[in-house]
Amino acid sequence: MRTKRYGPHKLVTGGLALLLSAATLSGCGLKSGSPMVDDVVPGSVGKGEPLKGASLTVTSKNFSENIILGQMIGLIFKAAGAEVLDRTNLPGSISAREAIVKGDADAMYEYTGTAWITYLGNAKPIVDSGEQWTAVRDADRSHDVSWLSPSTLNNTYSLGISKQNNAKYKLKTMSDVAALSKKEPGAVTICVENEFASRDDGLPGMVKAYGMNIPASSVKKMDAGIIYTQVSKSNSCLVGEVFTTDGRIKSLDLDTVSDDKRFFPNYNAAPVIHSSTYEKYPEIAGLLDPLSKRLNTGIAQELNAKVDVDGQDPHEVAKDWLIEEGFIKEG
Structure with missing residues (x-):
């Protein structure tokens, strides 16, 4: 089943x-x-x-x-x-x-x-x-x-990134993602589901809390299940919204970054x-x-x-x- x-x-x-x-x-x-x-x-x-x-x-x-x-x-x-x-x-x-x-x-x-x-x-x-x-x-x-x-x-939120991409960027925390978004404008493209994209405790709040430079053109909205496969492709989204307990993180060989400012709830x-x-x-x-x-x-x-x-x-x-x-x- x-x-x-x-x-x-x-x-x-x-x-x-x-x-x-x-x-x-x-x-x-x-x-x-x-x-x-x-x-x-x-x-x-x-x-x-x-x-x-x-x-x-x-x-x-x-x-x-x-x-x-x-x-x-x-x-x-x-x-x-x-x-x-x-x-x-x-x-x-x-x-x-x-x-x-x-x-x-x-x-x-x-x-x-x-x-x-x-x-x-x-x-x-x-x-x-x-x-x-x-x-x-x-x-x-x-x-x-x-x-x-x-x-x-x-089972909280995180950002996932393919190991192939992370070999280049070495992102360990969401603060690292924020620093990259400022250092290389346009480098951080992000896949999220529609609801997460608009909620204060989702993408807008995360961007504000970490001071991320992610313009609307760098945000790709899609169904939650598709995000994992899109992030796993090196030429698609750099990072994507994931749940920390999802089995696809390991099966698709993704890294996750830590919420070092503890923005998301436990x-x-x-x-x-x-x-x-x-x-x-x-x-x-x-x-x-x-x-x-x-x-x-x-x-x-x-x-x-x-x-x-x-x-x-x-x-x-x-x-x-x-x-x-x-x-x-x-x-």
Whole structure:
């Protein structure tokens, strides 16, 4: 199964968010889904089957990484003795979010930056990743959402460049990109998706924050999925908007530059649980905290590549990795 890759950072605000969430949940929402039938047993987590007798629903957004993470939660719940309903791959961020808030689903992986800006309505990110997670955790209690410990997996924005081009320019940071744009006007051409091109927390804000000299004629707008291949061609865009956990970064042999001024929000993945579910089954933290501690950006790149590059099924990718890591075992 090849899953179309989307980032987790689409912005929907105010009344539009409410309308979209209501429409999504009333339209397709959580009507679909299937029981997880995998024969898995505890490995390093789930010993004693602390969720035996529980009936839990897992969900996710509809891009590869989040589906993989949702499958991991479901498989760990299953190994811990629960009956699990798989309702991952919901359309967009809002529908999955509302499913957790309303208790139509019990658990998923969410991103701190998405929650802080998109759901909670804050204009500016908190620079320190730990402080941002804490602020999100505290603010979301009133929405019946409990946040568990975050991972270092950070699905944030970066700029990608082909290794062939970077052998010439040796760009390591966004400040390096800014310096090149001033030293050699016209050298920095950039591929971005349409939304990123117009958002204050996208290209305009990045250009302003770093003092980049990138005229409109040097900006090429295109679908997100095309950017990676365009950047990989030495005669196309010099740099392009990429997500740091995307598997195509490695498969297309791209370098990424660091956000040295920390302009972009941190999008650390962390499990979110409907609060009444967490109150009933506090053992969930002990099941998922070790998983989040193990996950990181590099692992996400590798797992995402198995789906987006190799065309593997996200469920099988998640299961194979959990077994390899010893979290669960085949029954």
